[in-house]
Amino acid sequence: MLVTQILKDVYMPKEEVFSIMDNLWNAEKLYGRDAVIKSVLGCFHDENENLVVMEVVDETYKSFSSVDLFGYATALTGSYDYKETVKKHILGNKYFSNFNIGVTATIGGSGAISNVIRGYTDPGQTILLPEYMWEPYKVFAKSNGLNYESYVLFDGDKFSLDDLARKVIKIAKKQRKTVLLINDPCHNPTGYSLSFEEWEQIMKILEEAAKFGDVVLLNDVAYLDYDFRGHSEARRHFKLFSNLPENILTVIAFSISKSLTCYGLRVGAAVAISSSREVIDDFNRVSAVLCRSTWSTVPKGGMDLFVKLHEDGNLSARLMAERDNIIGILKKRSAVFMEEAEKIGLHHLPFSGGFFLTIPLDTETARNVIQDLKSKNVFVLPIDGGLRIALCSVQTIKLRLLAQHLHDSISRFKVN
Numbered sequence: 001m002l003v004t005q006i007l008k009d010v011y012m013p014k015e016e017v018f019s020i021m022d023n024l025w026n027a028e029k030l031y032g033r034d035a036v037i038k039s040v041l042g043c044f045h046d047e048n049e050n051l052v053v054m055e056v057v058d059e060t061y062k063s064f065s066s067v068d069l070f071g072y073a074t075a076l077t078g079s080y081d082y083k084e085t086v087k088k089h090i091l092g093n094k095y096f097s098n099f100n101i102g103v104t105a106t107i108g109g110s111g112a113i114s115n116v117i118r119g120y121t122d123p124g125q126t127i128l129l130p131e132y133m134w135e136p137y138k139v140f141a142k143s144n145g146l147n148y149e150s151y152v153l154f155d156g157d158k159f160s161l162d163d164l165a166r167k168v169i170k171i172a173k174k175q176r177k178t179v180l181l182i183n184d185p186c187h188n189p190t191g192y193s194l195s196f197e198e199w200e201q202i203m204k205i206l207e208e209a210a211k212f213g214d215v216v217l218l219n220d221v222a223y224l225d226y227d228f229r230g231h232s233e234a235r236r237h238f239k240l241f242s243n244l245p246e247n248i249l250t251v252i253a254f255s256i257s258k259s260l261t262c263y264g265l266r267v268g269a270a271v272a273i274s275s276s277r278e279v280i281d282d283f284n285r286v287s288a289v290l291c292r293s294t295w296s297t298v299p300k301g302g303m304d305l306f307v308k309l310h311e312d313g314n315l316s317a318r319l320m321a322e323r324d325n326i327i328g329i330l331k332k333r334s335a336v337f338m339e340e341a342e343k344i345g346l347h348h349l350p351f352s353g354g355f356f357l358t359i360p361l362d363t364e365t366a367r368n369v370i371q372d373l374k375s376k377n378v379f380v381l382p383i384d385g386g387l388r389i390a391l392c393s394v395q396t397i398k399l400r401l402l403a404q405h406l407h408d409s410i411s412r413f414k415v416n
């Protein structure tokens, strides 16, 4: 066997995306765009179903010289300006003057997640992932020789603190090291955002776990800039990441993929916070090793773009206006879908904002529903535990019909 056993054993889930896309394109060719509902892609599409690249982003990027776009970055873990701008964008100036912070530029949010998982676990350990999740988390875990357990997300329409507490403490006692991933705000795929009070409780649980061993909290904030509650509320919980015991490290995984509609540019960041200078020095040292041994440096043009858009007041204002417009459309789409769902009795998981919403279903029913919907030119992505509704890519006008199709099909196939 030429490849390693660990990689050979990794099950790559959900190649369905690509086969669903094939079916979808065929349906569009045969019947036309208007006859097809495509709730598959995780990128924002406008009301004409075209992928949106924000104008100010496009213009600014194209204004850079070739040397600026194609040259190497000036530092392995990201340019100084990029790191400072990321820090300001995520944490603001308010809470953090006294705390130890390390920033590493990464290849998208994926790079940040990968760095933390590679840098802070040993093969054979178990990490904690959410019950409904962005499926690649499992690939990150498995390809690094790790196991994962998932914590239950909901208790009614609130976050299930009890299950998280049970699992965190169990792992802390057993392994003396707990790596926990929380995708918030605007969790993919449910669209749930934790309240500040729920975050306070989560941090108490982690402080309890830290009595048994080291704790690494990985907060994936891929949808940070689309929180319906607004800029400050989306970031309010970050202040809880300070003044923690020295053996708790928090890393925020940030990405410009969604924030700037720059999915293919591959730029993100890992922002580490600790009350220990030594922990952050280690983070910086280890990050350099992790970057060097995988992608080396991230694209210079992408980092410069982020800096320019946030440092130039006019460009920032335009960026915010364009993003607000997207958020407005997402709000409208979610309201339409949820109103119809309520009217016809289609159950979905708690939603507070973002790109997606989830219909919980057992695997068998989900599979049947997907096949049934395909025959009606409706394409929906399966996830473990249900179906993901991509509010980001379905025109508002089609969402009532999508809810009705889902309801009819689920009623046909669901046992009890």
Ligand SMILES: Cc1ncc(COP(=O)(O)O)c(C=O)c1O
Pocket (backbone or CB within 6 Å): 042, 107, 108, 109, 110, 111, 134, 183, 188, 220, 222, 254, 255, 256, 257, 258, 263, 267, 268
């Ligand atoms: C929850 C979540 N985290 C992280 C990512 C990583 O995105 P990227 O690597 O493109 O920044 C995505 C992308 O879809 C996502 O949905």
